[in-house]
Amino acid sequence: MLTRRRFTTLSAAAAGALLTAPLESKAAATRSGLEFGVQLYTVRNDMSDLGAMLGLIHSIGYASVETFSGVYTRPAKELKSLIASSGLKAPSGHFDYETLEEKVDYAAELGVEYMICPMIPESRRDSLEGFHKAAKHLNRIAARAQAAGLKFGYHAHNYEFKKLGDERGFDVLMREFDPAVRIELDVYWATEAGQNPVELMRQNRKRLELVHIKDRKLGAFTVDLDLHSPRFAEAGSGTIDWKAVLGEAKRLGVKQYFVDQDWTNLPIEQCLRVNWNYLSQLNV
Secondary structure (H helix, E strand, C coil), X not given: CCCXXXXXXXXXXXXXXXXXXXCCCCCCCCCCCXXXXXXXXXXXXXXXXXXXXXXXXXXXXXXXXXXXHHHCCCCHHHHHHHHHHCCCEEEEEECCXXXXXXXXXXXXXHCCCEEEECCCCHHHCCCHHHHHHHHHHHHHHHHHHHHCCCEEEEECCCHHHCEECCEEHHHHHHHHCCCCCEEEEEHHHHHHCCCCHHHHHHHCCCCEEEEEECEECCCCCCCCCXXXXXXXXXXXXXXXXXXXXXXXXXXXXCCEEEECCCCCCCCHHXXXXXXXXXXXXXXX
C-alpha cells in the first residue's frame, strides 16, 4: 500500500490540481509507441483519496484509466473533471451487467468512448441458454449505447470457454452479438482457459478494440473463475509472450491497453511500477 507520507503528498498535489488548470496529459514514452492505462479495479483497495491515486498513476507514466463501478458514487461530471485534472484520459469504463441500462446516460456524461460489460451474472454462465439470454440483453444495451454516441463492448474471462454440450459460451456470444459489439480481450483470462490469445485476436479481429494486461504464472489451465488466483503476476513476471501478443494487437490496430491486476501480493504502487517498467521498455 501507499505510505501515509507519500499518500499525503500525492493528495495535496491532487487537491492543488483541482484548484488550478488541469494537468497536461504527458504519458511517458514507450519503446513500442503504445500508450498504456490502468483499470481502476486494480487499485480498488487504495482509493480513499482517488485524486491522489490518479496523480500517482499519471506520475508513473500511464496515459489513461478505465473506470469501474467503484468510482461511480461521484456525479459523472465531477469524476470526468477529476480524471482530466490528473492529466489522464478515460476512454473506457466498465459497467455492471445488472445496471447497464440505467448507466448509459452516466457513461455518456462521463465522456468515455467505450461502455464495457465486464462479466455476465453467475446464473447465466453454466448453460448455453444463459449465454443466449445474455447476448440478447447485451445487444439491447448496445443499441441504447450506440444511440447515446457510445461504443459498447464485452470483457471476457475464462468461464466463457467452458464446454457446454457441443459449444462454448464464447462461441454463442461471438455468433449472436450484434456486429457493432466490441471485444476487450483479457490476455490472462484467455490464457488461463488454455486459449492462444494471439489466435483469439486474429479470429475476432473485427470486434477486437481493447486489451487487458496481466501476466500468468505456471499452473494448470482452468475455466473456473478465481479472482484471487495465485497465478496472477505483473507483466514480464510470468509465462505470457507479451512481445508476440502486443505486437499482434498493434498490427491489428488495437488502441486501448489497460493493466488490470485482479490481485497482487505487492504494494499497489510497486505493482503499477513493475508493470509500467516492463511494458514501457518492450519493443514490439
